[in-house]
Amino acid sequence: MMNHTRSVNPVLFQAFEWHTPSTPPTPHEKFSDSSHWARIKRLLPGLAPLGITAIWLPPGCKANDPCGNGYDCYDLWDLGEFDQKWARSTKWGSREELDAIIQSAKELGIDCIWDAVLNHKTAGDATEVCWAVEVDPDNRCKDTCTPKQIESWLQYDFPGRDRAGMPYSTMKWRAEHFNGTDWDERSKKGAIYKIVDGPVSSNPLSRIAGKIKRDLLGKPGKDWADDVSNIHGNHDYLLFCNIYHKNPEVRQDLLKWGQWMVKDVGVKGFRLDAVQHFSYNFSREWVQHVQRSGPVFIVGEVWTHLTWRILEWLDKVGPTASAYDAPLLCNFSRIGEDVRNGSPNADLRTILRDCLVTVRPDQAVTVVTNHDTQIGQTSFTPMYTPLKPLWYAFILLRKDGYPCVFWGDLYGTQGPHAEPPSCIKGEKKLIPELLRARQLFAHGPQTDYIDDAACIGWTRNDPEKGCAVVLSIAPEDETSTKKMKIGTSGEMWMDLLGDREVCIDNNGEAEFPVSGRQVAVFVKKQELSPLEFDLNCGI
Structure with missing residues (x-):
């Protein structure tokens, strides 16, 4: 595994939770004391002495709406700089505030890790007609209708960036850049639509001849990526407008964006969102491309309790990438629930059973909770609060794995299931204490x-x-x-x-x-x- 930080005992801090509040600058302002970017900048001087060596920033690209967390990505190239989708800033803040974070972090010896959404886009600027088939949600390899024309929001013109002369990237996205979507404007119907090549002719013999020609040229018809997780038959499609990574324009734009984020914006690494949902080969190409300019930390999100599925992605991408040890988190949860319920099955000897950190200690990012597993979220995983100090000690004070501390455990969470900071023992705040112990005593x-x-x-x-x-x-x-x-x-x-x-x-x-x-x-x-x-x- 590559050296992801200069520290002997590095620590990654996830600098947000799902319901993190933020009041970004208005369209006519560049700074706001109430934005989350401003909040992080204020916190950095206090995090550095604890031994935090890197912060995982949320996906701060322009989203579907001003309150979007960024996983509903609209424009990768807009980091809160252009007036589009009803705002100049993102939910998290402006480009100027982001630049200030990265500069302050650099001065403190803290790397900024960017949450990159390379699987999908949403909120196109106009509809476009294309050919598609509906697929069975439980088996995406099974078409449930013959090819038909649908009208979907697949046209991305980026008017805010366009008014500025399309800086950074001139690419405008169209139907050929996607292979799936979830909405037909004509029928007002939501479904999983696989975007396919249109028929070359109404004559069946002509259609067959066209297919033979494409096959001879090595250009098969558009389909799901064939190098992804096989859950639901094929797990390429997740949501929104699914990016077609075989398209040459798509590949070049995404490769260029990654390099721009490192060289121009100044991030030192990436958390790749939902990597089991897009081409593993493209992940490898993208990782190799961004790492050409120097050490760039990469962690992929393959969220499953099955270590072999995580290894599938790591083996394809190579030894310079990491992945979250979701199986270890699941073991924490299982043991905690057994304790909570008084089960005789509670057994700390099983804590490392089938974990990534056991088989790939140098490629495992170890976590106790994150924004997806907190209560109310899609991957909610119950975590018995009284035992969280044990789990943090386990990831912070052992020699294997790269530990990640969650914002909600240090500062608490907001939203409908708000929780206070965890790991408090009387007057002692145990996570800071354990972080100091990692710096000073977790050696040898x-x-x-x-x-x-x-x-x-x-x-x-x-x-x-x-x-x-x-x-x-x-x-x-x-x-x-x-x-x-x-x-x-x-x-x-x-x-x-x-x-x-x-x-x-x-x-x-x-x-x-x-x-x-x-x-x-x-x-x-x-x-x-x-x-x-x-x-x-x-x-």
């Missing part, structure tokens, strides 16, 4: 003690910057201990998150205690300055 070879259903531990054995970590899912009124070898006889070790101390015995071992449903992080006894982190600073 690792020894695992994953040998008990209710209590596990591990050590990091650097002589000066090591730690001993213990996790327990036992009842809250129970104290468990884990005998682990670390340190030197006679040394006193203290729990960073509590007030317990232990003494290393003559064998270089100690019984490290932890209360039920808690985590303890022991380090060599020393004076540490109080950690000051204001959850409301800059919000």
Whole structure:
């Protein structure tokens, strides 16, 4: 895997949640104190000392409407710079505010990772007539009608950018640039429509001759991408106007955009949205293209509990890309729900079962929650809140994986299912404490003690910057201990998150205690300055 950051123990911070509020500049302004871009800029100086080395920014391209989060992408080349779709700025802020974030982050040694939506577009500027077939939603390889003409919003003229002379890219998108859509304006019907080549003639023999000619030229008729996930028969189509990556104009425009984002805008990496829904071969081509100019971090979103499906994408794209370890997150959820429900199946020994970080430790981005798994979202995954500190300790203090901290766990979430910040223990804010522990003490070879259903531990054995970590899912009124070898006889070790101390015995071992449903992080006894982190600073 490529070096995605300069830090020994890097940390990625997801700098948004699904319901993050933002009041961007008005069309006649370039800055607003209430935009999310402005908020992030205020927070950066407080995040850097915690060891945050990169921030994952939301997809700040022009969306379907001014409140769109960006996954409803309209124009990749408009980062809040052109007056189109009823606003100049995006929901997140203006291009000028984005530039200010990237510059401030650079000065603080923090990389900006951009959320790139390369699978689809939405909110075309005009309709266009094309040929299409409806497909079975449960089997997209199965046509449910003969080819027919539909009228869909497939014409993208980008009038705001057009008035400015079409800077950055002159491409205007038409029906030939898509292979799927979800709406027929003529019939006012929503469905999954696969856009196909129109018949060359009403004569059946002529149509057959046309197909033979296309095949001989190596130009088969338009279809779904054949190198995608096989869920629903073929998972190329996700939503909106599905981009046809075999089209040469499409390929060149998307490749050029990626290079522009790195060289001109200044991002240091990309989170690729929904990569199981577009050509794996194009993903490889795109990744190789943007990495030609230097180290560019790439993480693909293949959201599944099946590690082999993630490996399919990684093996195709190559070793310079990463993927989220969704199976590990699912294990956190499974164990947490067993604890919540009092199930005897709760077993910490299964925490690494079938995980990406186990088989590809250098390509796994480890997460506890994100904007898609938070409550109310499409991939909602229940996460028992009292155990979140255990899971954050697991991703932050072990040697494998690239951990990602979620905005909602540090600052809380908004919306209909709003939640306060998680991982609070009395006066201690545990995520900042664990981040500091990762910086200072998560060093050296690792020894695992994953040998008990209710209590596990591990050590990091650097002589000066090591730690001993213990996790327990036992009842809250129970104290468990884990005998682990670390340190030197006679040394006193203290729990960073509590007030317990232990003494290393003559064998270089100690019984490290932890209360039920808690985590303890022991380090060599020393004076540490109080950690000051204001959850409301800059919000």
